[in-house]
Amino acid sequence: MAVPKRKKSKSKRGKRRTHQKVVASNLSICPQCGEATLPHRACPSCGTYKGRAVTETKESYIQTGKIDPWRQRQKIAAKSYTV
Numbered sequence: 001m002a003v004p005k006r007k008k009s010k011s012k013r014g015k016r017r018t019h020q021k022v023v024a025s026n027l028s029i030c031p032q033c034g035e036a037t038l039p040h041r042a043c044p045s046c047g048t049y050k051g052r053a054v055t056e057t058k059e060s061y062i063q064t065g066k067i068d069p070w071r072q073r074q075k076i077a078a079k080s081y082t083v
Contacts, residue, residue, distance in 0.1 A: 027036040030043040037043045047055040
């Protein structure tokens with residue numbers, strides 16, 4: 001089995017790790033609501049992408065009186081665990 005002949009110095013270790021860093025993600029502003037969103041994705045707060053409504057938000061479910069899918073999944077999961 002291969003074993004290092006000498007200990008790597010702190011500078012060599014640091015040079016190797018120069019590219020291992022956390023980079024802040026780029027954010028863009030939603031033109032509809034003004035919230036910060038990731039580029040090329042639907043806005044999580046208003047549910048629009050390129051001016052069109054793509055996804056429904058929790059607020060829209062509450063306004064229309066529908067059961068939101070998050071609560072519905074929780075109810076189904078709770079029923080499956082009860083005996």
